[in-house]
Amino acid sequence: MSEGQERKGRGTVWVKQEVCKGCSYCIDFCPTHALQFSREFNAKGYHFPVLERPEDCTGCDNCGLYCPDFAIYGARWKDIDAKKAQNA
Structure with a gap:
């Protein structure tokens, strides 16, 4: 997300x-x-996941916890904002 x-x-x-x-x-x-x-x-010929329903995402990172290749991770907006404020 940009x-x-x-x-x-x-x-x-x-x-x-x-x-x-x-x-x-x-x-x-x-x-x-x-x-x-x-x-x-x-490039490997696989379908990859996309956030089809962003309004339903909680940022819980279950996706990242279960991914065997660390190809996905989630975050909560409040945690992202706190990190940005800390680095500012």
């Missing part, structure tokens, strides 16, 4: 598309079902 985009939900996720192997653990274990596979393929 600066200036409207925030939805209580958190967001970042995906390292080139690292993802399409195992679906992040999608399977997302408690709010905010993630889906993309229609696109990465």
Whole structure:
């Protein structure tokens, strides 16, 4: 998510598309079902996850905890803002 985009939900996720192997653990274990596979393929030929319903994301990082390749992680907006304020 880039600066200036409207925030939805209580958190967001970042995906390292080139690292993802399409195992679906992040999608399977997302408690709010905010993630889906993309229609696109990465360079390895796998569908990677996308935040399909950002309004449902809590930033809990279950996706990151279950990812065997550390290809995704989540964060809560309040934690992101606190970190930015600390670094300012």
